[in-house]
Amino acid sequence: MSPPAAPAHPPPPRRIVVAITGASGAVYGWRLLQLLRELPGMETHLTVSDAGWLNLRHELDLGPGDLEPLAHAIYPVADVGAAIASGSFRADAMAITPCSMRTLAAVAHGLADNLITRAADVMLKERRRLVLLAREAPLNLAHLRNMVSVTEMGAIVFPPVPAFYQRPQTVDDIVDHTVSRLVDLLDLPNPRA
Numbered sequence: 001m002s003p004p005a006a007p008a009h010p011p012p013p014r015r016i017v018v019a020i021t022g023a024s025g026a027v028y029g030w031r032l033l034q035l036l037r038e039l040p041g042m043e044t045h046l047t048v049s050d051a052g053w054l055n056l057r058h059e060l061d062l063g064p065g066d067l068e069p070l071a072h073a074i075y076p077v078a079d080v081g082a083a084i085a086s087g088s089f090r091a092d093a094m095a096i097t098p099c100s101m102r103t104l105a106a107v108a109h110g111l112a113d114n115l116i117t118r119a120a121d122v123m124l125k126e127r128r129r130l131v132l133l134a135r136e137a138p139l140n141l142a143h144l145r146n147m148v149s150v151t152e153m154g155a156i157v158f159p160p161v162p163a164f165y166q167r168p169q170t171v172d173d174i175v176d177h178t179v180s181r182l183v184d185l186l187d188l189p190n191p192r193a
Contacts, residue, residue: 010041011041013041013042013043014041014042014043014092014093014188015043015044015045015089015090015091015092016036016042016043016044016045016091016092016093016094016095016186016188017044017045017046017047017084017091017093017094017095017119017123018032018033018036018044018045018046018047018071018094018095018097019046019047019048019049019052019094019095019096019097019099019103019116019119019120020046020047020048020049020052020055020056020096020097020098021048021049021051021052021096021098021099021100021102021103021116022049022050022051022052022054022055022100022102023055023098023099023100023101023103023134023135023136024055024059024098024135025055025059025097025098025133025135025160026052026055026056026059026060026062026098027059027060027175028097028098028133028160028175028178028179028182029048029052029056029095029097029098030056030060030062030067031175031176031179032095032097032179032182032183033046033067033070033071034070035179035180035183035191036070036183036188037069037070038191039188039189039191042188043072044070044071044072044073045071045072045073045075045083045084045091046067046070046071046073046074046075047074047075047076047077047082047084047115047116047119048067048074048077049077049100049103049114049116050077051100052077075115076115077114077115077116078114078115079115080112080114080115080118082115084115084119084122085112085115085118085119085122086122087122087125087126089122091119091122091123091128092128092129092186092187093123093128093129093130093131093186093187093188094119094120094123094128094129094130094131095130095131095132095133095182095186096116096120096130096131096132096133097131097132097133097182098133098134098135098160099132099133099134099135100135100136101134101136101142101143101146103116103117103120103132104132104134104143104146104147104150104157105142105146107120107121107124107132107146107150107155108145108146108147108149108150108153109146109149120132120155123155124150124153124154124155127154129156129185129186129187130150130154130155130156131155131156131158131182131185131186132150132155132156132157132158133158133159133160133178133182134147134157134158134159135159135160156185158181158182158185160178162174162177162178163177
């Protein structure tokens with residue numbers, strides 16, 4: 001008679017860091033958090049820049065209380081000693097959505113001067129998935145060079161360019177398509193695929 005099988009342990013949750021910066025398009029971060037909340041086995045860690053909070057309020061009438069139910073943890077952007085600032089924090093991926101050109105430049109030049117850029121620096125040094133939803137138009141040469149730089153370091157630059165082959169009927173359709181593609185780039189199961 002063989003011994004009873006050991007009980008199966010559930011896999012650890014997949015940790016995703018989400019950062020929202022001051023570029024227009026706070027809706028992308030908001031929708032990403034909503035979508036991640038629908039996925040089983042996800043653990044979201046959120047940080048928002050000061051300008052990101054302004055845009056959440058200005059564009060969506062949202063404040064910290066609106067985001068708290070969607071994230072397992074929220075960290076102040078000035079807390080560079082937070083868990084997500086360490087390579088020993090096993091995050092599976094990070095999305096900066098939207099990513100301002102200031103944040104892009106800081107990541108491109110290794111300026112870990114706040115929690116967002118420090119967490120992004122950790123993702124790069126640990127060779128983990130980092131996706132930047134770069135939001136600006138038109139682009140100047142500094143923007144383009146910074147995009148090349150972060151791409152060479154291993155990040156994925158993903159501007160939220162609408163795809164009209166989906167025949168979107170509303171702005172929500174456009175946002176949802178972009179966020180769905182972002183989930184794919186984070187290498188996560190996509191409930192809307």
